[in-house]
Amino acid sequence: MIKTCLASALCCLAAVANAHTFDDWNKPVDPFQIYGNSYYVGMAGLSSVLVTSPQGHILIDGGLPDSAPLIAAGIRKLGFRLRDVKLILSSHDHWDHAGGIAELQRLTGAAVVASPSTAAALKRGSMDEDDPQFEGNTPYPKVSKVRTVRDGEVVRLGPLAMTALYTPGHTAGGTSWTWRSCERGSCASIVFADSINPVASDGYKFNGHPLVQKQYEQSYAALEQVSCDIVVSGHPDFTGMWDKLKSGKPHPLLDGGEGCKAYVKQSRDKLNLRLAEEAGK
Numbered sequence: 001m002i003k004t005c006l007a008s009a010l011c012c013l014a015a016v017a018n019a020h021t022f023d024d025w026n027k028p029v030d031p032f033q034i035y036g037n038s039y040y041v042g043m044a045g046l047s048s049v050l051v052t053s054p055q056g057h058i059l060i061d062g063g064l065p066d067s068a069p070l071i072a073a074g075i076r077k078l079g080f081r082l083r084d085v086k087l088i089l090s091s092h093d094h095w096d097h098a099g100g101i102a103e104l105q106r107l108t109g110a111a112v113v114a115s116p117s118t119a120a121a122l123k124r125g126s127m128d129e130d131d132p133q134f135e136g137n138t139p140y141p142k143v144s145k146v147r148t149v150r151d152g153e154v155v156r157l158g159p160l161a162m163t164a165l166y167t168p169g170h171t172a173g174g175t176s177w178t179w180r181s182c183e184r185g186s187c188a189s190i191v192f193a194d195s196i197n198p199v200a201s202d203g204y205k206f207n208g209h210p211l212v213q214k215q216y217e218q219s220y221a222a223l224e225q226v227s228c229d230i231v232v233s234g235h236p237d238f239t240g241m242w243d244k245l246k247s248g249k250p251h252p253l254l255d256g257g258e259g260c261k262a263y264v265k266q267s268r269d270k271l272n273l274r275l276a277e278e279a280g281k
């Protein structure tokens, strides 16, 4: 029951979620190389990415509370040490992307980096009350040692340089992350695209929240303009990751920016449909 309530409150899918959905999202998958020093260490339905260097590694997102041991196992399976993970970057403060961060921080000793709004929620261990999906307190393990990051700020660790790209709307503090990874002299721009799905609790109307609509437009523009050879979205199926991986190409996730553009179009169409429905059209 609790899971069902949390699902309806927190899910990033427009479809009705239930406990079975969470089990599906948290299904273990083998970690794999995305490109160069970037690796997928997430689950079937919740992304987590590891970017590595000889001076330490950076992890993006922690999945559900139950995801932490799976992400840790994926990092180890790739041959990397948990204690070499020095930073954990957060996309947004919902339970299904931030719930595992506290445990991953405990396992690695890493500092966590997030936008100010997300950082406040992580320290609290709950989403913001102004969140479009807020339906009551839905706590998750609180995170300590959270550093804040500005829009466009570059977070560095040794040779790694991860740029924060604010993508609000789904949450006020939503942040995508972008960086470059290279292999054999060829480099690719990679985007960890935060959730931009326009979902909300019952009774919430986007028509009554012009600021949130503006935030979505800001996010659409940011993700359309950013250099994006490869996109990994918070829920990997939202950018067709598993289908792309079946293509058999040497670098199946390289798509020349089409993935980021399609991701924006998907959200924009949903938001426009929702606004039309709210207006009774």
Ligand SMILES: [Zn+2]
Pocket: 010, 011, 012, 092, 094, 170, 195
């Ligand atoms: Zn979410």
